[in-house]
Amino acid sequence: MNSPNQNPEYTQSRKADHIRICLEEDVQFHHVTSGLESYKFHHCCLPEINRDDIDISTTFLGKRLGAPLLISSMTGGTQQAAMINQRLAKVAQQYKIAMGVGSQRVAVEKPQVADTFAIRKYAPDVLLFANLGAVQLNYHYGLDECLRIIDILEADALILHINPLQECIQPNGDTNFRGLLDKIRFICSNIAVPVIAKEVGNGISAVMAEKLLGAGVAAIDVAGAGGTSWAKVESERAENALQKRLGRTFADWGLPTAECITSIRAISSDVPLIASGGLRDGLDVAKSIALGADIAGLAMPFLQAAVVSEAALYDLVQVLIAEINTVLFCTGNSTLNDLYKSGSLRKKISTK
Numbered sequence: 001m002n003s004p005n006q007n008p009e010y011t012q013s014r015k016a017d018h019i020r021i022c023l024e025e026d027v028q029f030h031h032v033t034s035g036l037e038s039y040k041f042h043h044c045c046l047p048e049i050n051r052d053d054i055d056i057s058t059t060f061l062g063k064r065l066g067a068p069l070l071i072s073s074m075t076g077g078t079q080q081a082a083m084i085n086q087r088l089a090k091v092a093q094q095y096k097i098a099m100g101v102g103s104q105r106v107a108v109e110k111p112q113v114a115d116t117f118a119i120r121k122y123a124p125d126v127l128l129f130a131n132l133g134a135v136q137l138n139y140h141y142g143l144d145e146c147l148r149i150i151d152i153l154e155a156d157a158l159i160l161h162i163n164p165l166q167e168c169i170q171p172n173g174d175t176n177f178r179g180l181l182d183k184i185r186f187i188c189s190n191i192a193v194p195v196i197a198k199e200v201g202n203g204i205s206a207v208m209a210e211k212l213l214g215a216g217v218a219a220i221d222v223a224g225a226g227g228t229s230w231a232k233v234e235s236e237r238a239e240n241a242l243q244k245r246l247g248r249t250f251a252d253w254g255l256p257t258a259e260c261i262t263s264i265r266a267i268s269s270d271v272p273l274i275a276s277g278g279l280r281d282g283l284d285v286a287k288s289i290a291l292g293a294d295i296a297g298l299a300m301p302f303l304q305a306a307v308v309s310e311a312a313l314y315d316l317v318q319v320l321i322a323e324i325n326t327v328l329f330c331t332g333n334s335t336l337n338d339l340y341k342s343g344s345l346r347k348k349i350s351t352k
């Protein structure tokens with residue numbers, strides 16, 4: 001008999017739990033922040049540019065984006081998830097921003113739900129990321145499964161998410177992480193699309209980024225601490241007091257997003273770098289870019305808008321774009337590259 005964590009119905013119901021818990025419970029970090037609030041842009045009173053001339057387009061992994069934004073990997077596998085993915089894909093296409101889907105393990109275990117991830121038809125021009133837990137490579141998954149999930153999405157890249165803390169708290173979580181770097185290396189050298197290594201809200205350090213890049217990973221999504229806490233989410237799913245307590249104890253564990261961005265950019269000037277984890281507005285996005293990220297991902301804000309309506313998603317992206325443009329205007333920069341090079345972002349002196 002299958003253990004619960006290899007049971008397709010169990011995986012599918014976990015996907016539904018994740019959406020419900022994220023929307024209904026307070027699962028944000030409380031005591032650790034993204035670190036972005038410690039930075040402030042230096043205001044420029046005379047920008048000497050026309051706001052209409054500002055250009056926030058960029059290129060990531062060879063594809064042109066209208067703005068440096070990513071809808072972070074979230075969902076798939078249920079009817080509600082299909083609706084969410086469809087809405088997200090349409091807004092991504094409208095604004096030419098990047099998008100990831102949630103872990104496609106459920107589609108491997110239960111092929112009937114593969115179509116809940118099949119969003120290419122709604123987003124023909126969008127940079128799309130497939131998604132799988134790296135740990136599955138220790139649980140009978142290999143090249144075939146990776147190729148299958150890339151194919152479902154006609155994805156431009158494959159995200160391997162790395163989530164040791166979440167798997168520790170998750171009832172029946174997959175916690176054998178032994179030897180994964182070599183398995184990631186094998187996948188990287190045997191598939192045609194780039195592989196992105198991504199955490200889920202606890203951050204990737206410079207040391208680990210270096211190892212992952214050495215294994216052939218093409219890009220890093222830091223998914224740092226300060227936003228959605230997956231220890232809290234899984235603690236809400238706890239089946240006993242120990243699991244509940246474990247989730248509480250580690251609710252605020254991880255490396256803040258700002259720290260991950262600066263430390264990884266310091267060891268590599270050219271690694272394609274995604275900032276995410278606790279980014280909540282266009283100011284956070286602009287700060288991330290100024291710190292060295294190429295694009296910035298948000299999960300929770302997109303989920304909250306997606307369950308309201310497609311119109312709410314259009315509103316959200318418009319606001320994010322207006323906020324990024326306003327930062328560029330009020331710092332006197334016309335492009336994202338100018339912003340990065342300008343030194344407009346300063347670390348605030350602690351007043352404590």
Ligand SMILES: NC(=O)C1=CN([C@@H]2O[C@H](COP(=O)(O)OP(=O)(O)OC[C@H]3O[C@@H](n4cnc5c(N)ncnc54)[C@H](OP(=O)(O)O)[C@@H]3O)[C@@H](O)[C@H]2O)C=CC1
Binds near residue numbers: 029030249251
């Ligand atoms: N670490 C955690 O995850 C904790 C979560 N909680 C949850 O908060 C709710 C209310 O708690 P209660 O005991 O009535 O007391 P309070 O709401 O008065 O909070 C007591 C302490 O817990 C912190 N806290 C409250 N909510 C959270 C949260 N969601 N995440 C992290 N820290 C939090 C508060 O810090 P601040 O207000 O500065 O964030 C405060 O220091 C309960 O649902 C409880 O499960 C409670 C304690 C710890």
Ligand SMILES: Cc1cc2nc3c(=O)[nH]c(=O)nc-3n(C[C@H](O)[C@H](O)[C@H](O)COP(=O)(O)O)c2cc1C
Binds near residue numbers: 073074101102227
């Ligand atoms: C409902 C939901 C489901 C998620 N599922 C996945 C997933 O399957 N794979 C993954 O890599 N990350 C997943 N994430 C994590 C996000 O991509 C992101 O790394 C994390 O939530 C931190 O970003 P945030 O603070 O903007 O929410 C999920 C997030 C949400 C809100």
Ligand SMILES: C=C(C)CCOP(=O)(O)OP(=O)(O)O
Binds near residue numbers: 014018161163200
């Ligand atoms: C939800 C997040 C943040 C990552 C994936 O969680 P799961 O552990 O539920 O994903 P799979 O095992 O189904 O890949």
Ligand SMILES: [Mg+2]
Binds near residue numbers: 133167174
């Ligand atoms: Mg998992």
